[in-house]
Amino acid sequence: MAMERSYIMIKPDGVQRGLVGKIITRFEERGYKLAGLKLKQADEALLKKHYKDLVDKPFFPKLLAYMISGPVVCMAWEGKDVVAMGRKMLGETNPLASAPGTIRGDFCLEVWRNICHGSDSVENADKEIALWFGEAEVVDHESAMQDWIYE
Numbered sequence: 001m002a003m004e005r006s007y008i009m010i011k012p013d014g015v016q017r018g019l020v021g022k023i024i025t026r027f028e029e030r031g032y033k034l035a036g037l038k039l040k041q042a043d044e045a046l047l048k049k050h051y052k053d054l055v056d057k058p059f060f061p062k063l064l065a066y067m068i069s070g071p072v073v074c075m076a077w078e079g080k081d082v083v084a085m086g087r088k089m090l091g092e093t094n095p096l097a098s099a100p101g102t103i104r105g106d107f108c109l110e111v112w113r114n115i116c117h118g119s120d121s122v123e124n125a126d127k128e129i130a131l132w133f134g135e136a137e138v139v140d141h142e143s144a145m146q147d148w149i150y151e
């Protein structure tokens with residue numbers, strides 16, 4: 001079954017606060033399949049590509065400093081409607097506007113400590129996965145649970 005993928009990233013604060021396992025668990029329990037996973041220290045060049053639509057914003061230097069402040073966890077998650085559903089699972093950009101039950105709504109309070117990133121379109125997801133992962137790091141594989149998650 002051809003399935004959509006999303007690039008989900010745990011930001012430096014999420015890693016430092018020990019929330020990696022909890023965030024992975026939410027995607028696993030929903031039925032999504034992990035296709036790529038690694039810890040990485042991002043640099044300025046990579047972040048300028050990742051946030052290419054935001055580089056001219058006045059807050060970009062602050063965003064860069066935040067995202068470079070420690071390693072991030074890079075993930076590619078695969079499954080039905082994962083891009084749109086991943087955004088819903090993350091919550092709003094501003095954690096205080098995020099409903100309880102979402103990742104940001106449960107684990108954080110401020111926009112500059114919003115712990116996670118999720119692709120905002122299928123097209124951007126494909127670009128972000130190609131940017132953060134080498135080709136061999138994203139793995140096609142069958143989940144043993146496939147037939148119990150999809151009819």
Ligand code: DAT
Pocket residue numbers: 054059063092093094111112114116117118120
């Ligand atoms: P999201 O992370 O919800 O996709 P985004 O891609 O628009 O949001 O912005 C990336 C990050 O930049 C976001 O997580 C926090 C910061 N940011 C965005 N818009 C901002 C704003 N208006 N003021 C302060 N920080 C902002």
Ligand code: MG
Pocket residue numbers: 118120
């Ligand atoms: Mg975004």
